[in-house]
Amino acid sequence: MRRVCAEGKYPDLFPMPPSDRTxxxxxxxxxxxxxxxxxxxxxxxxxxxxxxxxxxxxxxxxxxxxxxxxxxxxxxxxxxxxxxxxxxxxxxxxxxxxxxxxxxxxxxxxxxxxTARAARWRNWRWGLLLAAVVALAVAASFAAGWSPLKSFAAALPDSWRQRLGDTARESMTEGHKQCVDANGVAALSQLAARLSKAAPEGISFSVRVYDWPLMNAFAVPGGQIVLTKGLIDKAESPDEVAGVLAHEMGHGIEMHPETGIIRSIGLAAAVEVMLGGGGLANAGLMLAQLGYSRGAEHQADLDALQLLKGAGIAPKGLAGFFMRVTKMEAENSGGAKSGAFAWLRTHPPAAERAKLVREQPDYPATPALDEQSWEELKSICKTTIGPQKPENGD
Ligand SMILES: [Zn+2]
CATH class of the missing domain: 2.30.29.30 (Pleckstrin-homology domain (PH domain)/Phosphotyrosine-binding domain (PTB))
Known part of the structure; x- marks a missing residue:
C-alpha cells in the first residue's frame, strides 16, 4: 500500500524534479x-x-x-x-x-x-589516538624520570627497529665478510641464549661476527649485536667475550642504539629508514663517533652484570677485558696496531667498570663456554659470506 501524503501532490518520487516538491x-x-x-x-x-x-x-x-x-x-x-x-x-x-x-x-x-569530513576524521582518529597514546606514554615516562626517547623507541613496532638495525649494521660492516662457520655460530648462539635468560621479557638478541681485524663490538637497533674477529682474537677467555657481549646487550636493553640514531639523524629521517624509504649515510662513522654518555655506559654495565649473574658467568671477564686492552693500548702508544683505541674511547672508563665488578657479591659461576665450544667460536671465521674483496679494515 502506498500512502500519498501532503495533499496527494506527491504520488511518486521517481523521477521527481527536486525544485518544488521536496x-x-x-x-x-x-x-x-x-x-x-x-x-x-x-x-x-x-x-x-x-x-x-x-x-x-x-x-x-x-x-x-x-x-x-x-x-x-x-x-x-x-x-x-x-x-x-x-x-x-x-x-x-x-x-x-x-x-x-x-x-x-x-x-x-x-x-x-x-558528513564525508566526519568519515575522514574517523579514519584519522585512530592514527591520532595512537599518537596520543605514544605521547602519553612518553610524557608519563618523562615524569617518572625515564628517557622519553627510550620510551618512544620501545613503543615502536619490532619490525621497524629491526629495519633500522639492518640498515645500520649493513652500513657499519660494509666491505667485511660475515663469519658463518656452523660450529662457531652454534657456540655463539649458545652463549647469547645463556646471557639472554635474565634479559627483560620481549627482548631478544641476534649476534653476528664479522671478519674484521679491527677490534670492535657494538649494538645496533633491534637487539642486533656485532662482534669483530679482532675482538675475539684479543679475548683470552670465553668469559671475556661474554662480558663484552653482555655489555652490548645492556646497550640494547636500554635502547641506546635506537635513541642514539634518532638523536643523531632526527626522528623524521629515522622513521623514513624504519619504513624502508631511506638509507643511513655514513651510519658507521656516525655511530662510531657517537659514543654513549658515561651514564649510558654505567647503565649498560649494570644490565651486563644482571645478565652475567642470570647466566651464572663470572663478571670478572667484563672488567678484565676492558682493563687489559686499555693497558695494552697505553703500552702500544697509539693503538694503530689493534685499533682498540677508537673502541675504548666509546666505552669509557675501564677503571670505574673494574670497581663496579669488584663490588659484586660472589655467586656460583661456570665458564661461559666449554673448551671445545670456545675453540669453535675462535674459528668462526673459517667460513665467511659477503663481499668478495673485503677492505680489510684499518
Ligand atoms: Zn658501551
Missing part, C-alpha cells in the same frame, strides 16, 4: 519510509526536529523519532547530495529516503557525523 514546510521534507525489506514503502514527511528526524507517515502509522546521533548512512552525506538514505539502529531494516539537495544540506547541520 519542501513540505519549514524543516519539513517529503520522504519515503520503508519498514523492512518485505514492507512496501510509505510516503510521508520528515521533520528536522531538535533531537532527531521526526517521521510522520499519516494516520494509522506511529510517529517516529530517529535521534540524530544514532543516524546512519550507507555513504557519507555531502552537502550538495541530491538525496539521502538514512537508517537507525533503533529500527533495524528500516530506511528513510529523502530527495532534494536542501535536506542533505540541512541534515549535515544537525548530524555532522554523517
Amino acid at each position: 519542501n513540505a514546510g519549514p524543516n519539513r521534507y517529503y520522504c519515503r519510509f520503508t519498514a523492512g525489506r518485505s514492507s512496501s514503502p510509505v510516503d510521508g514527511t520528515a521533520t528536522l526536529a531538535i533531537s532527531g528526524v521526526e517521521i510522520n507517515l499519516g494516520p494509522g502509522h506511529p510517529k517516529r523519532l530517529w535521534h540524530y546521533d544514532r543516524l546512519k548512512t550507507l555513504e557519507p552525506v555531502r552537502p550538495n547530495a541530491i538525496d539521502v538514505l538514512l537508517s537507525s539502529p533503533g529500527e533495524p531494516g528500516a530506511s528513510l529516503f529523502v530527495q532534494g539537495a536542501r535536506f542533505a544540506a540541512d541534515l549535515t547541520g544537525y548530524a555532522p557525523h554523517l
Whole structure:
C-alpha cells in the first residue's frame, strides 16, 4: 500500500524534479519510509526536529523519532547530495529516503557525523589516538624520570627497529665478510641464549661476527649485536667475550642504539629508514663517533652484570677485558696496531667498570663456554659470506 501524503501532490518520487516538491514546510521534507525489506514503502514527511528526524507517515502509522546521533548512512552525506538514505539502529531494516539537495544540506547541520569530513576524521582518529597514546606514554615516562626517547623507541613496532638495525649494521660492516662457520655460530648462539635468560621479557638478541681485524663490538637497533674477529682474537677467555657481549646487550636493553640514531639523524629521517624509504649515510662513522654518555655506559654495565649473574658467568671477564686492552693500548702508544683505541674511547672508563665488578657479591659461576665450544667460536671465521674483496679494515 502506498500512502500519498501532503495533499496527494506527491504520488511518486521517481523521477521527481527536486525544485518544488521536496519542501513540505519549514524543516519539513517529503520522504519515503520503508519498514523492512518485505514492507512496501510509505510516503510521508520528515521533520528536522531538535533531537532527531521526526517521521510522520499519516494516520494509522506511529510517529517516529530517529535521534540524530544514532543516524546512519550507507555513504557519507555531502552537502550538495541530491538525496539521502538514512537508517537507525533503533529500527533495524528500516530506511528513510529523502530527495532534494536542501535536506542533505540541512541534515549535515544537525548530524555532522554523517558528513564525508566526519568519515575522514574517523579514519584519522585512530592514527591520532595512537599518537596520543605514544605521547602519553612518553610524557608519563618523562615524569617518572625515564628517557622519553627510550620510551618512544620501545613503543615502536619490532619490525621497524629491526629495519633500522639492518640498515645500520649493513652500513657499519660494509666491505667485511660475515663469519658463518656452523660450529662457531652454534657456540655463539649458545652463549647469547645463556646471557639472554635474565634479559627483560620481549627482548631478544641476534649476534653476528664479522671478519674484521679491527677490534670492535657494538649494538645496533633491534637487539642486533656485532662482534669483530679482532675482538675475539684479543679475548683470552670465553668469559671475556661474554662480558663484552653482555655489555652490548645492556646497550640494547636500554635502547641506546635506537635513541642514539634518532638523536643523531632526527626522528623524521629515522622513521623514513624504519619504513624502508631511506638509507643511513655514513651510519658507521656516525655511530662510531657517537659514543654513549658515561651514564649510558654505567647503565649498560649494570644490565651486563644482571645478565652475567642470570647466566651464572663470572663478571670478572667484563672488567678484565676492558682493563687489559686499555693497558695494552697505553703500552702500544697509539693503538694503530689493534685499533682498540677508537673502541675504548666509546666505552669509557675501564677503571670505574673494574670497581663496579669488584663490588659484586660472589655467586656460583661456570665458564661461559666449554673448551671445545670456545675453540669453535675462535674459528668462526673459517667460513665467511659477503663481499668478495673485503677492505680489510684499518
Ligand atoms: Zn658501551
